[in-house]
Amino acid sequence: EDQVTQSPEALRLQEGESSSLNCSYTVSGLRGLFWYRQDPGKGPEFLFTLYSAGEEKEKERLKATLTKKESFLHITAPKPEDSATYLCAVHHATGNQFYFGTGTSLTVIP
Amino acid sequence: NAGVMQNPRHLVRRRGQEARLRCSPMKGHSHVYWYRQLPEEGLKFMVYLQKENIIDESGMPKERFSAEFPKEGPSILRIQQVVRGDSAAYFCASSPTATLGYGYTFGSGTRLTVV
Numbered sequence: 001e002d003q004v005t006q007s008p009e010a011l012r013l014q015e016g017e018s019s020s021l022n023c024s025y026t027v028s029g030l031r032g033l034f035w036y037r038q039d040p041g042k043g044p045e046f047l048f049t050l051y052s053a054g055e056e057k058e059k060e061r062l063k064a065t066l067t068k069k070e071s072f073l074h075i076t077a078p079k080p081e082d083s084a085t086y087l088c089a090v091h092h093a094t095g096n097q098f099y100f101g102t103g104t105s106l107t108v109i110p
Numbered sequence: 111n112a113g114v115m116q117n118p119r120h121l122v123r124r125r126g127q128e129a130r131l132r133c134s135p136m137k138g139h140s141h142v143y144w145y146r147q148l149p150e151e152g153l154k155f156m157v158y159l160q161k162e163n164i165i166d167e168s169g170m171p172k173e174r175f176s177a178e179f180p181k182e183g184p185s186i187l188r189i190q191q192v193v194r195g196d197s198a199a200y201f202c203a204s205s206p207t208a209t210l211g212y213g214y215t216f217g218s219g220t221r222l223t224v225v
Contacts, residue, residue, distance in 0.1 A: 004152070034213050043114070043201050043216030044153070087153070096166040096208070097143075097155035 003027075006088050006101035016077045021086055021104045023053050024070040029093030033071050035064050036087040038103065044087055078108045112137070112159075114204050122223045123192045131220045135204030141212060142185045144177060145186040147199040154189035159185060192224045 007022045025033065032051050036044035048057040050066040057064045061082065063074040073086055085105045089098040114135040123129050135142050144156040155169040159179035170177065174192075179185040189196055199221050203214030 016170060036213070036216075041218070043116075043203075043218045046213035046215065047120075049213060089153075096158045098153075098214075100145075100152040100154075102150070102152040 004088055004090055004099050004101040006086075006104050008104060009102070010105045011107070013075075013078055013106070015079055015110050016080070018074070018076045019074040019091070022070060023073070023088030023101055025090045025099075026069075027090045027092045027099065029082075031091045031093050033066055034089045034091065034098065035062075035071070035073055036086055036089065038085045038088070047086075077093055077104070078106075080108045080110050082106065083108045114139075114202055114215050116202050116217035116220050118202075118220060119218065120221050120223070125193055126191050127201060129192050129196070129222055130187040131189075131200050131202075131222070132184040133187070133202030133217060134184040136206075136215055137200075138202035139206050139215070141205045141208060142179050143203045143205075144185075144187050145201045145203065145212055147201060147219075149198075153201065156187070182191075189222075192222075194224050197222055197224045 003105045004025045013019055032049050034049050035047040036045055048064040053068045055066050061076050065072050085103040087103045089100045091098050113134045114136055117132050142159045142209050146154045146156055156178045157170045158166040162181050171180040174187045199219045199220045201216050203216045204216050
């Protein structure tokens, strides 16, 4: 069965303290791996798509990387406004759905 | 340019009542997806629709749940005879094509509470 596991479940960082979030997946035939940000009471907001091992994408303080079995979301010098739940999802070669992990809840303390 | 609009934002139903959740996709988007987010669980796929067609309903419970996306108007997710276990956040997403390279655009969700 396809699975997406995110760790840690929750992460508290001081402002400026860089860290990484992990998403490991087991899926037969990866079509794409997606990162989303979700704020309380809102829908997920698209951040990145990664297609193949070795690929990297960057946006402001966020950088996403992909290997054959996992993806990392690196947060450099985070700010309080980066506090949110970060979701990872995979889309495999057949089928129409994304498989989502349960997310990492990030809190950045000023 | 409005995003994906879902209403109502919050919906309270008594056990046994019907719940109707509406989703208007982004302008130019003809593909609609419904996901359910239970407490402490990840988003789970329910159904994928295009105008007037259900493409994939493999994630939809076999009973009490139905979805439609008519030629005119919003997509509707209907839950008949709701039970407490249906309490969740229901998210709709849309895309202009079936190619998902840039991900979906999600709405803000409908939070259903069954009392």
